[in-house]
Amino acid sequence: MLGDIDWSRQGLWGVRLEWGLAGARALGPDSACIVVVDVLSFTTSVTVAVDAGTQVVPYRWRDDTAAEFAAKHGAELAVGRRAVSAEQPWSLSPAALRRAPVAARLVLSSPNGSAISAAVSGVPVVAACFRNSTAVARWISRRGWGTSERPISVVAAGEHWPGQNILRPAVEDWLGCGAVVSALADCGAGPLSPEAFAAKACHDGVDDIPSLISNCASGRELTSGGFAEDVVIATELDASGVVPTLVDGAFIDTGR
Template structure:
């Protein structure tokens, strides 16, 4: 389905939207798309790539993911609760830090990974609080973020339990705002109204780590025993990797 013209935020150099539909709305008119899924897909990508792993996003955590991993001679990340000694890789950034470092990893996710895989024809960049400054600087260096070469920043959001309904997640709004704030600091823009709101959501918070820890998604992970994942996600600018999706795999464009 073709989305209406008003949804594209035409005229702005930096644009902001939510979820897979937002990515499809902005993608065709942008020079690049930035996907932000702080808890946990894009944070996991940054952690894996810090260790030298290339990451394949995969939109579904089902039996086809194993076939995809085998076809690419890659290890498969499983759900947090499905980790074993033989399969220690998951969407948990903390688990990825502890696990053996694979050369290639398939990282299934219905949020950030699905969005990454849904965008065609333009570079897709994985950003989080850990690498927002690196990503923003890299985009500015390439001259993207102008009205004729705009950048779309997509907050992945979550799904309500048991429902295929987007739950806007404030950690992704703040993470997207961090990237947009860096772009603005580099003179990139103008910002769309939506991008301004996201930027202000980041710059207007005195204690970003505290907010992420106490938000609904942070509380959810802590309650099920994955508070360490939240702690890694709030390592603000702790990584210099710039994961760019090329031929279906994220590799570090800053390397």
């Protein structure tokens, strides 16, 4: 197990950072809290849904089992971006969620942020992105987390190469993690691991986050597919005060 390898746990630091499901599993057991960042688009979609009062249930698999899972949990099911219809208006698209009727509970499945959120156990899990990075940092700070004694771990979800189960490090998630780490540092959290420090430095050195995200590979992928509005919503910097936290299997706002 990666978590059993001492160097993998970044154990000296109060704010740590890793990539993907393996990174979450490596850092999670020693953490006071795990912050998942999947900017395009799981955690952005979570903030949009929770802003509207929806409880979001993460699910790893986007297959035939998802409908059964949603029914079991008394939730609507979000479909793929291109599968939206009048009968199923919810999807992983933040723009589609804004247009759709507000659901009481919604299952959001994705192989990235949702998979990480659903797989972590025994540790509070928070969904963060550019829209709520400051709110999340302040919530963590109020609990006295983000210290060497009570470290928090920020996890960049990343993407997968098309048709391959191979992690593609994504600049939007790296910078989204940097936004969270920067806000945590402003609240006095630390010390920062080298990984967290590097993400913060990258974030703080970018003058125009929205432009960079819209022109990165993932942003161009969504725009070329007709979903440019999703990228715009994902770069609404600190537009939301929600702190979506997994409680009994669903993300709800614990920040207010």
